[in-house]
Amino acid sequence: MTLELHEPTGATPLTPDELRGLKAKHITTRGELNELEGENIIEGLTWLDRRPKSFDVLTDDTAREVHKRLFGQVWDWAGVYRQTEKNIGVFVWQISTEMRTCLDDARYWRENDTYEPLEATARFHHKLVWVHPFANGNGRWARIMADAYLATIGSDVFLDWSGRGTLTADGDHRARYIEALRAADGFELGPLIAFVNDIAE
Numbered sequence: 001m002t003l004e005l006h007e008p009t010g011a012t013p014l015t016p017d018e019l020r021g022l023k024a025k026h027i028t029t030r031g032e033l034n035e036l037e038g039e040n041i042i043e044g045l046t047w048l049d050r051r052p053k054s055f056d057v058l059t060d061d062t063a064r065e066v067h068k069r070l071f072g073q074v075w076d077w078a079g080v081y082r083q084t085e086k087n088i089g090v091f092v093w094q095i096s097t098e099m100r101t102c103l104d105d106a107r108y109w110r111e112n113d114t115y116e117p118l119e120a121t122a123r124f125h126h127k128l129v130w131v132h133p134f135a136n137g138n139g140r141w142a143r144i145m146a147d148a149y150l151a152t153i154g155s156d157v158f159l160d161w162s163g164r165g166t167l168t169a170d171g172d173h174r175a176r177y178i179e180a181l182r183a184a185d186g187f188e189l190g191p192l193i194a195f196v197n198d199i200a201e
Contacts, residue, residue, distance in 0.1 A: 012086050018135045021076040037074050041140065044070035048148060057148040058103045060096070066148070067134055067141045075136065082135040089132025102127040110153055117153040119189075121146050122196040126184040158201045 027033050047069045056062060068079025081095045090098050106124040109115055115123065128142035143161045150157065163173035180191035 012088055012132065012136065012138065014136055015084050018075075018077065018082075018084065021135075023074060023076055033074075037071060037137070037140075040073045041070050041144075043073070045144065048144070057145065057152060058107045060099055060103065063099060063103065063133070063145065066145060067137060070141055070144065071137045077135055078137070079134075081133045084135065086132060086135075089130070089138075095131060095133045098131045099133055102131060106149060110149075117150060118157070118196050118200055119193050120153065121150045121159070122193045123189060124149050125196070126181060126189070126192055129181055130185060159196065160199045160201055163199065 022033075024036055027036060044066070048066060057066075064079045064081070071078035081092075081099075082089075083092060085092060089095075102124070105127065106120065109120045109123070114120065125142050125146035128145055129138060132138045134141065143159075147159055150159065161177075176191075177195060180195045183189075183191045
């Protein structure tokens with residue numbers, strides 16, 4: 001069977017080799033894939049929620065492990081940095097270096113109160129998406145990493161990234177989110193910081 005993915009605006013297409021990494025060969029549509037990934041993400045979130053307070057979210061090993069926990073039952077390359085160039089993200093050979101820089105920056109911001117918690121979280125989230133280290137699932141993984149980071153700052157704020165809906169399909173909320181990320185790519189962080197403040201509960 002052939003997997004037919006009708007990606008929403010801003011999504012990164014998978015190569016044929018990456019599509020062959022799908023473990024569930026019965027999946028044929030984006031809807032079925034979303035459902036399967038959603039189940040895996042719930043298990044991954046449960047695992048992350050059970051980590052001790054001493055768990056360090058800002059390490060390369062953790063970044064990979066979180067992605068593997070979120071998508072490892074669906075994709076055989078989950079938790080492995082991508083080997084192909086995409087329409088977004090840094091060059092493959094830059095991924096490890098840029099991830100270290102991203103994680104180190106976030107640690108510095110937290111330890112030195114460089115930014116308010118929500119701004120630091122917005123900046124961290126953008127940098128993760130900008131690096132785009134995995135073949136797929138980067139947005140969802142980056143949002144979950146951002147949530148985990150915000151929790152380490154001592155905030156009990158909940159970020160409703162989905163806008164009481166979903167970011168996996170086209171709509172006004174997704175359009176604003178993608179536009180804010182693209183503005184941040186051009187070093188204009190204001191729209192993304194405003195977006196994160198608006199979704200904070």
